[in-house]
Amino acid sequence: MSKKIKIALVGNPNSGKSSVFNALTGLNQKVANFPGVTVEKKMGFATLKSERGETIQAEIIDLPGTYSLYPKSPEEIVPFQLLCDPQNESHPELTIVVADGANLKRNLFLCSQLIDLKIPVIIVINMMDIVRFKKIEIDFKKLSAIFGVPVIPMNARKQEGVKELKAAITQTLSVPIHDSINIRSFAPEVVDTIRETVVVQSNYNAFLVANNLDLITNFEIPEFKKEKIRAACAQYNFNPQQMQARETLERYKVISAIIADAVKSPDMPVQTTHSYRIDNILTHRIWGYFIFLAVLFIIFQAIFSWATYPMDLIDSGFTWLNSQVKSSLPPGLINDLIVNGILAGLNGIVVFIPQIALLFFFVATLEDTGYMSRVSFIMDNLMRKFGLNGKSLIPLMSGVACAVPAIMSTRTIQNWKERLITIMVTPLMSCSARLPVYTLLIALIIPKDYVYGINLQGLVLMLLYLVGFVSAITAAWVMKHIINSKEKSYFVMELPMYRVPRWSTIGIHIAEKVKVFLFDAGKVIVSISIVLWFLSSFGPSGEFDRIEAKYSIPAVHANLPESEINHRIQSEKLENSYAGKLGHLIQPVIAPLGYDWKIGVALITSFAAREVFVGTMSTLYSVGDEESTKKTLKEKMTNEINPVTGGPRYTFAVGLSLMLFYAFAMQCVSTIAVVYRETKKAKYPLIQILYMSGMAYLVSFVAYQLFK
Amino acid sequence: MGKDVRFLSELKRGQSGLIDSFTDYELSLKLLEMGCIPGEPVEVIRIAPLGDPIAISVSGYMLSLRKNEAATVRIRI
Structure with missing residues (x-):
C-alpha cells in the first residue's frame, strides 16, 4: 500500500524552516516557479513508513517565510493563496508550521492562524538548542492539548526530532478541533455569506477571503459571487483594516495566556546575550563599517587568489583534452567542431565554477549567520538617501554573484518605488559573469605585482567592483528624483540572533546555484x-x-x-x-x-x-x-x-x-x-x-x- | 496617574516603556503582527550609527525600525 500526501511547510522568516525542509527531504529537492508569479517553488520528496507498514510518499512544498496570513508582499501572497484556496492545485493536505522556540510569542501567532484555517496542522518547535541554552521550559503536552494538534520539539540542525516529525506525518490526519479565537463573532453575517457562496474550509478562511477580496485574483471565484461578498461586506460595515487589527489583538491575547500557562522563561535581559555583544562590535559606528568593508575586501581577494588553483587545473585539463581529441580524431570538420566549437565553449563555462561557488558560499554564509540584516541596519540611513531601502543591500550584494537571483530577491522590499529602483540598478553591480571578462583583461593589462603586500591585480578587481557599486547608487539617486510614488516605505525588520552557519544548507544552496549556472547559462x-x-x-x-x-x-x-x-x-x-x-x-x-x-x-x-x-x-x-x-x-x-x-x-x-x-x-x-x-x-x-x-x-x- | 507618554522615537538607548497606542493605522497592522501589542514592554537596545534606524527588544526578540516609524508608536514610561 502506498499513499501520496501533499504537505506545505510554513513559518516565520528565521525560524529554521529550511533546516526542517532539508532534514525531511535530504537532497531530494527541486526548484520551480509558482504559476503566474516569480516566487520560487521549492519542492522536496520523502518516503515514509507508517506504524502499520504503509508507505507514504510525501511531497513537501517549502513556502516563503511569512509572519502572518495577511500578505503584504508578493512573497507572502503565495502562502496565502495556497493555504486559503482549497481549489488551488498545490493546496496541502497537511501543514507543518515551524516556530522558533526561543521566540514563541510571535511565532505562535502564525500557528494560531493556521489552526483556525482547519487544515491538518503539525507544529514544530524548532531551535531547541537555543531554548535549552536560554533555559526556557516549554510544556509540549500542554501546548498540544491547548491547540489540539501534534507539537514536536526539534533541533533541525542536529537532526533532533526528525524521527518524531516523520512519525507524526504518517499518523491519521485530522483537522484541528479547537478554534484559537472565535472569528465568526467578528462579522457573523459576512462569514456566513461567504461560507454559503464559495468553497472555503473554515470560518477563518471565509474571514480572510472577505479581508483580501482584491488580492484573490487567482482564486476561482466568479465575479457575481465576488459581488455578492462585496455587497455583504458593505451592508454589515466590514472594515478590513479594523477587522485585521481586532483579530491580531485577540490572537495575541490568547497567545499570552497560553504562554503564561505552558512556557516558563527566565528573565534574560537582551544585554546579556551573545548576539548583543557581537552587535556591539558589528554595528559599532566605526568598527561596524570597517568590518563591513573588510568583509567585502576579503571576499574579493579570496575569490581572486583561492579560485585560481582549481581554475588553472580546469584550464590545463581542457588543454590536455583538446590535444587528445585533436590527435585521436581524424582531421576535418567534426574534429574542428569538437575542439574549437564545443570544447572551447565548455571550457569557458566550467572554468568559472570555482569562483561562482566561492562567491555564493560567502553570500549564503553572511545571510545564514544573521549578519546580512545588520548590514541593512547600519546602512539604511545611507541607502535611503539614494532612494533605496536598507534591504536593498541584500539584492545589491547578491548582485555581485548574479543579477538574476538578486532581482528576484527584491521581493522582500515592500515599497514599490524602492523595489523598482533596486531592480533598475542591481545589474550595475559587478556580477560573476563579468568576472571572467575582468580576469582576462586584468591579466592582460595589469602587471602581476605586489604593492605593500597587496596583489595589484586583486586591487584593480576591487576597484572595478567599487565602480559598479558607486554607479549603482548614483543611478539610484537620480531615479529617486525621477520616479514618483506616494506609497509609504516600511523598514520594520527582525534582527535575528547570530547563529553558526548551517554548512549543509549552504552547501545545498551553492550546488543549486552552480547547477543553474551550468545548465541555464551553460x-x-x-x-x-x-x-x-x-x-x-x-x-x-x-x-x-x-x-x-x-x-x-x-x-x-x-x-x-x-x-x-x-x-x-x-x-x-x-x-x-x-x-x-x-x-x-x-x-x-x-x-x-x-x-x-x-x-x-x-x-x-x-x-x-x-x-x-x-x-x-x-x-x-x-x-x-x-x-x-x-x-x-x-x-x-x-x-x-x-x-x-x-x-x-x-x-x-x-x-x-x-x-x-x-x-x-x-x-x-x-x-x-x-x-x-x-x-x-x-x-x-x-x-x-x-x-x-x-x-x-x-x-x-x-x-x-x-x-x- | 500622571503617566509620561512619549513617542518611541524619542527614547534614548536603554530606555524602556510599555506600548500605549499607534498614530498610523496601516503601519500599526504590521507592527501588531510583529508582536508590538499595546501593553507590551519595549526597550530601545541600539540606535544605528547614523542615528537611524533603531533596534528595540519586544516580545522576546530584536526588531529594527526607522525613526519615522517609531514616531508612530506612543510609549508609556
Missing part, C-alpha cells in the same frame, strides 16, 4: 560557441574559394615559408567569415572606444551573456592559429599586434575601456527577462538597456580617449 554559452564556430569557419559563398585561389598561385608568395602562407590564409579567411563581416560592420561605431572587429564580434555575442566574451575570444583566436591548442587565450591576446600602431593590440587604454564597457553595459538576456517578469512591464527592461548601454559607451569613450 546551454546558452555552448550554443553560442557552436554558432560562433560556424560563423567564423564559414563565409559568404565564394569568399573562401577566392582566398584559396589567391594563395594557390605559386609565384605570388614564393618567398614565404609554407607555414606562414597557411597562417595568412587562415587569418584572411577569418576576417572574411560571417563573424568577421559582422565585426567589421559595427567597427565604425566602436572604433572611438579603441575596439577592433574581433572585440566587435565579442561585444555582439556578449549581449546574450557577458561571460560569452571569453568564449568568443577563445574561439576567434583559436581559429586561424595552427599552434592554437598549445597556447592559452591570454598568451594569444598578449601577442596580438595592432596593425596600425605596430604595438600590442591590448594596450592599457583598450583594456580599461573594455573593462568599463562591461562594467556598465546591460548585456544579459536572462536579466532582461527577469526584470520584465518582476516589473510586468516592457518599458522597465527597455529603459534599463538604454541607460546602461548609453553610460557604457560614454564612459569607455572618455577612458580610451584619455589614456590612448
